[in-house]
Amino acid sequence: GAGVSQSPRYKVAKRGQDVALRCDPISGHVSLFWYQQALGQGPEFLTYFQNEAQLDKSGLPSDRFFAERPEGSVSTLKIQRTQQEDSAVYLCASSLSGQGNGYTFGSGTRLTVV
Amino acid sequence: AQSVTQPDIHITVSEGASLELRCNYSYGATPYLFWYVQSPGQGLQLLLKYFSGDTLVQGIKGFEAEFKRSQSSFNLRKPSVHWSDAAEYFCAVGARGGYQKVTFGTGTKLQVIP
Numbered sequence: 295g296a297g298v299s300q301s302p303r304y305k306v307a308k309r310g311q312d313v314a315l316r317c318d319p320i321s322g323h324v325s326l327f328w329y330q331q332a333l334g335q336g337p338e339f340l341t342y343f344q345n346e347a348q349l350d351k352s353g354l355p356s357d358r359f360f361a362e363r364p365e366g367s368v369s370t371l372k373i374q375r376t377q378q379e380d381s382a383v384y385l386c387a388s389s390l391s392g393q394g395n396g397y398t399f400g401s402g403t404r405l406t407v408v
Numbered sequence: 409a410q411s412v413t414q415p416d417i418h419i420t421v422s423e424g425a426s427l428e429l430r431c432n433y434s435y436g437a438t439p440y441l442f443w444y445v446q447s448p449g450q451g452l453q454l455l456l457k458y459f460s461g462d463t464l465v466q467g468i469k470g471f472e473a474e475f476k477r478s479q480s481s482f483n484l485r486k487p488s489v490h491w492s493d494a495a496e497y498f499c500a501v502g503a504r505g506g507y508q509k510v511t512f513g514t515g516t517k518l519q520v521i522p
Contacts, residue, residue, distance in 0.1 A: 298451070
């Protein structure tokens with residue numbers, strides 16, 4: 295597609311529920327990133343994929359967070375047993391491989407845990 | 409580790425006035441530098457980027473930024489602000505080498521008054 299697509303746009307989850315957030319990157323973009331943006335804050339790095347390989351997951355806040363990109367295109371961020379502190383906007387971005395390119399961001403998924 | 413400081417949380421300017429948003433970074437060498445803009449409920453849009461060469465960078469929507477190595481700064485400027493520029497602006501720094509992990513500042517919210 296023309297841009298990075300994320301779904302759903304909004305998700306309300308009860309505490310303890312599992313959620314799955316989807317990201318469709320720009321076709322041909324090798325690099326894919328997930329960021330978490332809490333209210334009033336800048337985006338914080340969660341994880342990075344190069345094709346299907348997850349090369350950096352140092353930003354995932356706990357083992358309840360899991361991300362995958364099995365075929366090197368669509369990615370899913372899964373949060374198990376959601377907690378209130380997980381409430382945030384989750385942003386996906388993609389980029390052409392190599393240096394020298396800015397990211398293209400999706401519009402994000404706003405997760406509210408009640 | 410790289411980091412970004414945006415000292416102004418909120419700035420108000422009159423329409424037609426000039427604008428300068430401050431950004432200071434910390435990085436061991438010359439980094440990649442970016443400015444992104446985020447409108448309410450939207451993802452981040454890349455305004456401009458600096459990789460090398462001319463330290464004055466032109467971006468979209470009439471914005472420019474100047475990289476000053478001696479001051480570790482990358483301030484964003486616009487000579488005449490329009491009401492549609494009201495948004496939140498994020499400065500970001502990316503590491504050279506590797507997959508270009510980007511670290512964002514906490515953002516500056518711009519309000520434009522008539």
